[in-house]
Amino acid sequence: MDNLTQVLTGTGVGDLAWEVTAGDLDGPAGADEFLTLISRSQGGITATSGFRGPKLHPGDLINYWVGKAAGTPVFVVVRAHPRVERVAIVCRSRAKYSLGMSPEVPEFGLRFGAGPVLQGEQVVGVVATAITERGRAFH
Numbered sequence: 001m002d003n004l005t006q007v008l009t010g011t012g013v014g015d016l017a018w019e020v021t022a023g024d025l026d027g028p029a030g031a032d033e034f035l036t037l038i039s040r041s042q043g044g045i046t047a048t049s050g051f052r053g054p055k056l057h058p059g060d061l062i063n064y065w066v067g068k069a070a071g072t073p074v075f076v077v078v079r080a081h082p083r084v085e086r087v088a089i090v091c092r093s094r095a096k097y098s099l100g101m102s103p104e105v106p107e108f109g110l111r112f113g114a115g116p117v118l119q120g121e122q123v124v125g126v127v128a129t130a131i132t133e134r135g136r137a138f139h
Helices: none
Strands: 005-011 017-024 034-042 045-053 062-067 075-080 084-091 096-098 111-116 123-132 135-138
Touching (some): 017 075, 034 111, 045 062, 084 111
Antiparallel strands (some): 017 034, 062 075, 084 096
16 A cells, blocks of 8 residues: 555544545456545544545546544545536535545546544435536536
């Protein structure tokens, strides 16, 4: 995992901080394996987790992961097509929260987003707004 590139950092309430790293994985010839990790820390607790697989699934504008580690909030991590200008998480309470997004990372041809989920909220979806030839589209 030494070949991962830092693509996004952020801070939250109190001493909450996170870093998103990403990169291609070495695998069998033709394997479409891409790794995105989030390392986060809060109150002296540090955790790292994430997801692997294709950068984006065919026809999708985003690929995302929702997860939690003991002592840290639930996080959402997103890989997004460069045309995506905004990503929001949708919670069971019907609240929507925008994620912090990186600019396009040319090395990967992607944007990245991440953020914590407010305590007590449950993620039920992730939506993206992208610029298309005809204007804005929602995914």
